[in-house]
Amino acid sequence: GAGVSQSPRYKVAKRGQDVALRCDPISGHVSLFWYQQALGQGPEFLTYFQNEAQLDKSGLPSDRFFAERPEGSVSTLKIQRTQQEDSAVYLCASSQQTGELFFGEGSRLTVL
Amino acid sequence: SQQGEEDPQALSIQEGENATMNCSYKTSINNLQWYRQNSGRGLVHLILIRSNEREKHSGRLRVTLDTSKKSSSLLITASRAADTASYFCATVLYSGAGSYQLTFGKGTKLSVIP
Numbered sequence: 001g002a003g004v005s006q007s008p009r010y011k012v013a014k015r016g017q018d019v020a021l022r023c024d025p026i027s028g029h030v031s032l033f034w035y036q037q038a039l040g041q042g043p044e045f046l047t048y049f050q051n052e053a054q055l056d057k058s059g060l061p062s063d064r065f066f067a068e069r070p071e072g073s074v075s076t077l078k079i080q081r082t083q084q085e086d087s088a089v090y091l092c093a094s095s096q097q098t099g100e101l102f103f104g105e106g107s108r109l110t111v112l
Numbered sequence: 113s114q115q116g117e118e119d120p121q122a123l124s125i126q127e128g129e130n131a132t133m134n135c136s137y138k139t140s141i142n143n144l145q146w147y148r149q150n151s152g153r154g155l156v157h158l159i160l161i162r163s164n165e166r167e168k169h170s171g172r173l174r175v176t177l178d179t180s181k182k183s184s185s186l187l188i189t190a191s192r193a194a195d196t197a198s199y200f201c202a203t204v205l206y207s208g209a210g211s212y213q214l215t216f217g218k219g220t221k222l223s224v225i226p
Contacts, residue, residue, distance in 0.1 A: 031212075033214065045213065045215060048211065048213075055211040056207075056211055091155070093154075093155075100157035100160055101145075101155070101202075102157070103154035106153075106154055
């Protein structure tokens with residue numbers, strides 16, 4: 001596709017449910033990032049992949065958060081046993097190497 | 113945690129005026145980037161300035177970088193209502209094994225009044 005695609009755009013989950021958020025990066029982009037953005041705040045780094053290798057996961061807030069990119073293309077961010085504080089917009093971005101990031105529209109998660 | 117700190121947090125100007133946003137950061141960087149975000153949308157890259165550059169222009173945008181003061185500024189000239197958005201600076205630091213960190217500030221919310 002022409003840009004980074006994220007799905008679902010909106011997700012409402014009951015507290016305790018597991019959710020999976022998908023990111024389709026721009027074809028050929030090596031680097032893939034996940035960010036979490038709370039309302040009115042800047043994006044907070046979660047994790048970074050270079051191809052299929054997860055090189056940095058220092059931003060994942062707890063062991064309930066898990067990300068994968070098994071074939072170096074599509075990535076999934078999984079949140080287990082969701083809590084209300086997980087409510088946020090989850091942004092995915094990809095880039096060629098170390099240049100500008102191309103962002104998707106984000107997945108807005110609301111945990112009730 | 114967020115490395116950059118934008119100033120001001122919010123800015124309201126009349127169409128046609130210039131808008132200046134500042135960004136301060138704490139650690140060494142390889143480059144600094146500015147992004148724009150319209151409400152409810154993803155971020156869009158505006159401009160990248162490398163650590164050995166002092167100034168860069170792109171259309172109505174002018175970015176400066178002072179690594180000694182660990183600060184950058186974004187100037188939008190002749191603003192338009194369509195420039196209304198949040199603007200974020202992002203610092204980039206290359207670490208070992210091919211990895212790099214791109215860290216955003218909290219942003220400046222710009223309102224351009226027609």
